[in-house]
């Protein structure tokens with residue numbers, strides 16, 4: 001039997017009746033765009049994350065775009081982020097004409113290294129204005145926000161949290177999505193909290209920024225959609241996705257616990273054979289991915305594949321060597337920690353419905369692969 005990498009069907013079976021009912025309700029009330037479920041979801045998320053304002057939107061990418069546009073990031077601006085992330089994090093910077101400036105990651109957490117960030121800020125090109133940091137909470141673990149908030153403050157930089165993978169995680173008592181000036185998340189189906197299509201949200205405690213993003217979400221609207229005070233986007237979430245997410249948010253805390261139990265089982269059984277994830281004190285991950293490092297990564301992947309166990313490699317090609325960013329003129333060797341991770345990392349099946357038998361099968365397969 002093949003094990004799914006992420007089992008969304010099993011989750012659907014658990015919540016089928018409630019989700020079907022809520023989707024039907026949307027079909028019947030007919031407010032397919034910005035219907036009442038959107039506001040309900042925004043208020044439930046604000047409660048869950050403990051932030052003042054939540055604005056749902058069309059995707060995690062658009063959430064990042066809204067955050068940057070709300071701060072007028074554009075040509076001549078430098079935005080610091082890591083090359084070891086999904087393309088969207090840096091893509092939005094370039095789409096607005098600003099320049100992504102990459103900073104290498106911490107080798108244990110895979111998140112931006114605050115020390116290297118300070119060094120990069122100090123030597124940013126004279127043609128650029130250092131404007132913002134996008135810190136990514138990779139694989140569901142928050143970046144080091146104590147250090148990042150102090151760097152941002154010292155250099156007067158905007159701090160944006162890319163919480164696309166980390167909703168549900170905790171850093172020193174604070175929830176992912178509550179860090180920096182503004183945070184962005186994604187409800188892409190495979191994320192820890194996923195919809196049945198695309199979706200995203202921004203979180204902030206800054207009321208004027210929130211109001212600007214409300215306008216940007218609908219074509220830079222002023223008093224209404226036909227009064228346009230700036231250029232914006234069509235970046236609304238569909239009401240149906242909100243209806244789905246309202247239910248998923250209810251079962252989410254239980255799902256995070258199950259993810260944690262599976263991660264514990266993986267770590268206990270694998271830590272003598274491969275490098276298992278490092279979680280700093282006072283932090284919990286939401287385990288968007290359970291990623292291990294091994295010199296025998298390719299052997300592990302092949303061996304697991306033969307046994308019907310899927311794995312993924314996030315990220316096999318860091319952003320600084322992607323053709324899409326060739327104009328930035330980076331070269332292999334510029335970010336050795338990211339490049340080393342790209343060669344050794346592999347992510348294992350992880351979802352709240354992963355059965356104990358399957359966990360044991362995966363563990364046994366990895367141990368036999370590394371001892372081959």
Ligand SMILES: *Cc1c(COP(=O)(O)O)cnc(C)c1O
Nearest residue numbers: 059060061086088089164186188
């Ligand atoms: C998924 C993801 C995004 C983009 O989210 P979409 O909803 O797919 O647009 C951005 N950043 C990171 C780190 C992601 O993992």
